[in-house]
Amino acid sequence: MSGSYAFPKLADATETSEADLDAMLVELKEAAPGWVAASLDERIALLERVMADTAAVADAWVADACTAKGVELGSDIEWEETYGGPALVVRNARLLRNSLIDIRDHGAPRPPGPITQRADGQTVVRVFPTDGYDKALFGGITGEVWMEPGINPGNLKAAMAKHYRPGGAPEPAVCLVLGAGNVSSIGPMDVLYQLFYELRVCLLKTNPVNDYLAPHWAAAFDALIDAGLVRITTGGVEVGQYLTNHDDVDAIHITGSDKTYDAIVFGTGEEGKARKEADDPINTKPITAELGNVSPVIIVPGPWTDEDIRFQAAHVAGSLVNNGGFNCNASRVIITHKHWNRREAFLQAVIDALDAHPERIPYYPGAEDRWESFRMTDPECHVIGTVGEGCVPWTLIEDIDPEHGDHLVFNQEAFCGVFAETSLDVERDVSTFVREAVRFCNETLWGTLSATVIAHPASLADETIGAAIDQGIADLRYGAIGLNVWSALSYGAVSTTWGAFPGHHRADIQSGNDVVHNSYLFDHPQKSVVRGPFRAWPTPMWHAGSSMSGVARKLVDFEADPKPWKVPGVLAAALR
Numbered sequence: 380m381s382g383s384y385a386f387p388k389l390a391d392a393t394e395t396s397e398a399d400l401d402a403m404l405v406e407l408k409e410a411a412p413g414w415v416a417a418s419l420d421e422r423i424a425l426l427e428r429v430m431a432d433t434a435a436v437a438d439a440w441v442a443d444a445c446t447a448k449g450v451e452l453g454s455d456i457e458w459e460e461t462y463g464g465p466a467l468v469v470r471n472a473r474l475l476r477n478s479l480i481d482i483r484d485h486g487a488p489r490p491p492g493p494i495t496q497r498a499d500g501q502t503v504v505r506v507f508p509t510d511g512y513d514k515a516l517f518g519g520i521t522g523e524v525w526m527e528p529g530i531n532p533g534n535l536k537a538a539m540a541k542h543y544r545p546g547g548a549p550e551p552a553v554c555l556v557l558g559a560g561n562v563s564s565i566g567p568m569d570v571l572y573q574l575f576y577e578l579r580v581c582l583l584k585t586n587p588v589n590d591y592l593a594p595h596w597a598a599a600f601d602a603l604i605d606a607g608l609v610r611i612t613t614g615g616v617e618v619g620q621y622l623t624n625h626d627d628v629d630a631i632h633i634t635g636s637d638k639t640y641d642a643i644v645f646g647t648g649e650e651g652k653a654r655k656e657a658d659d660p661i662n663t664k665p666i667t668a669e670l671g672n673v674s675p676v677i678i679v680p681g682p683w684t685d686e687d688i689r690f691q692a693a694h695v696a697g698s699l700v701n702n703g704g705f706n707c708n709a710s711r712v713i714i715t716h717k718h719w720n721r722r723e724a725f726l727q728a729v730i731d732a733l734d735a736h737p738e739r740i741p742y743y744p745g746a747e748d749r750w751e752s753f754r755m756t757d758p759e760c761h762v763i764g765t766v767g768e769g770c771v772p773w774t775l776i777e778d779i780d781p782e783h784g785d786h787l788v789f790n791q792e793a794f795c796g797v798f799a800e801t802s803l804d805v806e807r808d809v810s811t812f813v814r815e816a817v818r819f820c821n822e823t824l825w826g827t828l829s830a831t832v833i834a835h836p837a838s839l840a841d842e843t844i845g846a847a848i849d850q851g852i853a854d855l856r857y858g859a860i861g862l863n864v865w866s867a868l869s870y871g872a873v874s875t876t877w878g879a880f881p882g883h884h885r886a887d888i889q890s891g892n893d894v895v896h897n898s899y900l901f902d903h904p905q906k907s908v909v910r911g912p913f914r915a916w917p918t919p920m921w922h923a924g925s926s927m928s929g930v931a932r933k934l935v936d937f938e939a940d941p942k943p944w945k946v947p948g949v950l951a952a953a954l955r
Contacts (some may be wrong), residue, residue, distance in 0.1 A: 395618045400612060404627035410580050419480075423480060426473070457931075461561065465935050474509065486536070515946050523910075524906075535755045552629035556569045558585050558589075560586030560587065564705065565634050587615050596797070608860040631643065632667045632893075637888050678714065679721035692728030694865065697924075701867070704797065711793060717804040750774065750793070760774055761775040829861070830860050831860070860909070875896065
């Protein structure tokens with residue numbers, strides 16, 4: 380790579396002494412100017428290496444992740460580690476490569492479109508499906524990125540890929556990426572975004588929960604490590620503290636907890652609390668963050684059949700049990716209409732779906748204590764599974780008064796297999812319910828990361844109700860919104876954005892202050908909206924009880940090298 384530096388590869392990524400960390404940062408600091416000056420062709424070639432190398436290490440990566448989480452290889456839930464790990468990293472690299480090719484050949488990334496404006500003037504860009512392959516493999520699902528006010532179809536191109544425009548090259552910089560411990564694609568994808576959107580070289584520190592992944596990430600990023608652009612280290616709190624305050628770290632990106640963010644920015648204990656209240660940070664480096672959320676699911680009343688009830692109950696249950704409930708986008712609060720005649724049937728179907736789903740090992744630290752604190756808010760709640768040491772059963776806390784805005788479930792992310800339900804006692808008019816549900820989400824629930832709306836086709840087709848749902852999606856202050864699909868699809872599509880709704884101040888960070896993924900490199904995205912059919916077939920992999928592990932493994936190979944003749948094999952695996 381012209382103007383860059385080549386350094387020896389790390390034999391492993393486990394050394395965390397201060398001397399070793401200093402050496403890594405020196406190497407990255409020296410490589411940073413060359414990375415800013417690198418050509419598009421050089422960057423494209425590196426991404427192609429990442430695609431191939433990630434696919435090559437996928438099996439070992441997934442095997443270790445399954446072992447760590449107590450997931451049996453070949454089981455129905457192995458797909459979570461495959462798709463949520465190497466498959467998405469390969470897809471991310473491929474879509475970034477495609478955008479860089481577009482910049483090279485056409486001056487800017489070229490989203491598939493259409494590009495439209497809503498009646499209020501907000502610009503909406505269709506970014507999924509990205510091509511015919513997506514259309515064939517993810518039938519009926521679409522994804523949009525909604526831009527911030529001021530961006531219109533005429534100036535959109537000038538509001539993309541800021542550092543690739545003439546005169547837009549940034550100052551060379553080293554970014555410390557603090558990886559999350561739950562989903563194995565998060566750390567690598569955060570690095571890709573810093574490298575190829577912000578043009579910052581990266582030191583990736585694993586979370587202690589999944590530090591076993593460091594060798595696999597190093598293998599996947601072999602080309603980036605060889606070029607001196609990435610270093611990987613493990614370590615606990617002490618390593619994190621050393622690095623966040625290091626003079627050679629220019630910027631920080633964190634995926635994780637708002638408590639960790641506050642500790643970095645303001646410090647800990649009473650002094651940290653006082654500094655936060657006074658907005659007096661101890662760390663003034665640029666810090667971006669993707670943090671947690673109490674994710675709502677709005678259930679719009681409609682003419683649901685018994686089969687609709689069962690299908691959507693598995694959908695909602697799946698959005699909790701995925702990864703054992705250790706997801707920042709896991710559904711946490713179901714919002715129903717108190718007078719919907721199918722409410723009780725739906726909630727019972729959710730309980731039945733949870734009961735049919737095997738319990739998971741609570742691999743994430745603190746899960747048992749968090750579960751107990753939530754369970755004690757309602758000792759009569761539905762506990763589905765075994766209670767005891769090393770067990771965190773699926774739990775539904777039902778019929779919480781929405782007027783109790785200080786309730787724990789509305790204000791704290793459970794980060795385990797717990798969710799709640801609240802019903803709004805509004806007039807029977809469905810449009811009024813939709814408006815009140817949106818207001819409840821925006822004004823009562825903590826965080827702005829992701830929200831899901833589920834509505835029957837008849838409701839969407841109704842002129843009044845459909846308009847209320849459309850306006851509700853526009854009014855929801857969340858960074859990712861799913862209509863009839865779990866909002867986590869905004870994470871999984873990769874062409875969409877993933878992050879908080881804009882506007883959080885550092886002293887009230889909630890779900891964060893930036894986006895990642897964003898593979899068309901928009902400079903001013905506001906939120907992403909993913910839509911899907913009310914009843915999909917084959918059953919989507921994220922539904923409770925689905926068995927899509929074979930599909931996920933085929934998707935790794937497909938994303939690494941898409942070819943028309945591979946599509947039937949993926950579809951056949953899904954049908955099986």
